[in-house]
Amino acid sequence: MNIFYSLVTKRIVATVSALLVVVIGCAAGFWQLSRANEKIALAEHLAARQQMTILNANTQDWGLEEANQRRMIARGIYLPQASVWLDNRPRPLPAGGVANAAQSGFLLMMPLKLEGVDRILWVNRGWAPRNNEDRETLPLVKTREGLVSIEGIVFAHPGKVYELGKKTGDAAIGAPRIEQNFELEREGQLHHWEQSPFILRENEVGVEDGLLREWAPLTTGVDRHYAYAFQWFALALSGFLFWLISGLIQQRKHGDQSE
Known part of the structure; x- marks a missing residue:
């Protein structure tokens, strides 16, 4: 001592x-x-929520609190001309995957006009690689025409990245555009339409539409x-x-x- x-x-x-x-x-x-x-706690909570009854976006105007992180089905028509491409998003790396997680690309946010109701549901359709030679060139993806049925998981937003400054003024809404982050409220103001207060992250895999949907688990990292x-x-x-x-x-x- x-x-x-x-x-x-x-x-x-x-x-x-x-x-x-x-x-x-x-x-x-x-x-x-x-x-x-x-x-780990978030992953366990999400797994428990996914075991609950699948919600239907067409039958009820669900709130974020009751729908968040639950499975949901939706039927409607895609509006590709109003798409938002979220830039600087790393490639999703599923559990046990060996892909290059550092590869950067886009998340495709596309509005879905729900059948039978006057409401828009924004869908995170998946990830696509960026053109390294021309950053403004959007990936070529296929969008089904007419009524489509999709299934996914509800989230408050598609994830955020660091962004210098804040968007001001009106954006051109007549064609797909590139953004750093997705603001649901701002999209509603730009388009003047009623929206669900959440986004639906599509889960369907194996479809050759140019998009990757093998989402990384929440326990990644x-x-x-x-x-x-x-x-x-x-x-x-x-x-x-x-x-x-x-x-x-x-x-x-x-x-x-x-x-």
Whole structure:
């Protein structure tokens, strides 16, 4: 105990520095663990919601709170001329997938005019790669004409990316356009139509329409959080051991000199 007290009192600057490293490392490590636990909890919540009865977008004007993260079917007509392509979206990487997750592309948001009701449901139809030679060239995709039936999962939004500045003014709505983020309320104001207060992420796979819909599970990245947490805890431990060992070596040298 006297040795430890001596290491602290005789090396105040080194002790404070080591303490900062330990505190920062432990705090960051626990934060990474909490992020992993949040993803696991969200995935479990989503799995439970998906076991509930499938909703029908045509039979009721569902609210976001009751429909969020539940399965839903919808029938209507796509309006491709009002599509919004969300830029800078990484390729979805399904569980166990080996695709290049760093590949950037677009998410295609397309309005669906619901059959039998005067309401629009925005559908996240899937992901498509970007043309690396011309960023303004949109991917070639196929859109079924006439009435279509789709199934997917309800979400509040298709995910957001960092965007410099805020969109102001009216956008051209006569043709598909490229955006960084999707704002449901803004689309309703631009088009002056009634919309469902959520988007439907389509689940259908195996359709050759130029879009990828093998969505990544919500637990994607959990292992990475655990790895980051290990690194932060290792940093904290290294800081403490460096302070302890260097102090013992220094104390031993002073002891030898005093003899």
